[in-house]
Amino acid sequence: MDKIGGIWVYLTASPLLWLMLTLVVYLAGQWLFRRSGGRALFNPVALAIALLAALLLLTGTPYSTYFAGAQFIHFLLGPATVALAIPLYQHRNRVRQLLLPISVGLLAGSITAILSAIGLAWLLGGSSRTLLSLAPKSVTTPVAMGIAEKIGGLPSLTAVMVILTGVVGAVAAPALLGWLRIRDEAVQGLAIGVAAHGIGTARALQISSIAGAFAGLAIGLNALLTALLAPLIVQWLHLTPNGLP
C-alpha cells in the first residue's frame, strides 16, 4: 500500500501524468461529442476543463504542477496561430472579394466585444479588476493575457474568461446565426472568429473550410485591433484597477 502511495506521489508531481491526462480527457470529450451526434452541450473543451479542474482540486494538486506537464500542449498555440495562414491562403480569392465587408464587420465586432463586456459586468456590479480582465475576452489567449497585463487586469483570470467566451461562442453562435438568417458561411465564420477566437474557430471549421478560414482571419485581425483599441477605450472610460473616478 505504501508503495502504491509512493508511486502516486511521484506521478502527481511529474509532468508526464498531467500531459497524458489532458490528452486522454480531450479524446474522451471528442468521443462523447461524436457519440452525442455533435450536440453542443458536450463541448469537448468545457468538459475537459471541468474534469481536469475537479481532478486537481480532489487530489490537491497545484496548478503549477499541472501546467508543468500541460505546457507542451499550450506551447502549440503559437505554431497553430501561424498555421491559420494556410486556410487564408486557400480562400484568398473570397477574402479579397469581401475586403470591405470584412473590415466593417471586424471593426464593429471588436468595439462591441470590448464595450459590452465592460458595460455589462459594470452594470452587474463587477469589480474594476474583473472589468479590466474581461475587456480582451474575445481575443485569442496569449494576446488577451498580454492586453490584460497592459491595461491592469489579471492575465491568468483573463485566460479563463477567454476560454469561457470561446465555449459560449462555440456552443451558441451557430444557433444564433441561424436565427438571424445568416447563411453566408464567410459571414458566419468571421462573426464566430471575432467573438470567440480559436475555440469558436474549431467549431467554424466543422461548419466548412470557408467558415474556418474566415474565423481564422478574424482571430488574427481582432487580436491586432483589440490590442490597439482596448487601451484607448479603457483610458476613455477612465477605468483603472482601483475603480472609476
Place this chain on the structure above:
Amino acid sequence: MIGALTVLLAFQLVGEILVQMSGLPAPGPVIGMVLLLLTLYWRGALPDALRTVAETLLSHLSLLFIPAGVGIIQHGARLAEEWLAIIVALALSTLITVAVTALAMQAVIRRQPGSQRDG
C-alpha cells in the same frame, strides 16, 4: 512533417523578434501568420506537407486551450464572489458580438455593387 513544423516555428520566431524590435502591440504568432501568408502569395504555391501539418494542428485547435482553461482553479475566490457578473457579462457580450459582426458584414455585402451571392 518535421520540415513543415519547423517552417511554422520559424515564422513564429521571426514574428516574435519583429514584435520585440518594433514594439508593435500585436503578438508574435499573429505577425508570423501575416508573414507566412505573404510568403505563400509570393511563392504562389502551397507545399503539401505544410498543408497537412496545418490541417492536423487546426483540427485539434480546441485541445490547445485546455491547459490555460484549467487555470480556473486559481480563481475560486473571485469567481465565488462575482460569478453572476462574470458569467452573464461574458455570455451576453459574446452573443451580442456575434450578432453585431454578422449583421454589419452582411449589410455591407448586400450593398456591394453587383454582389450576386455565390455562397
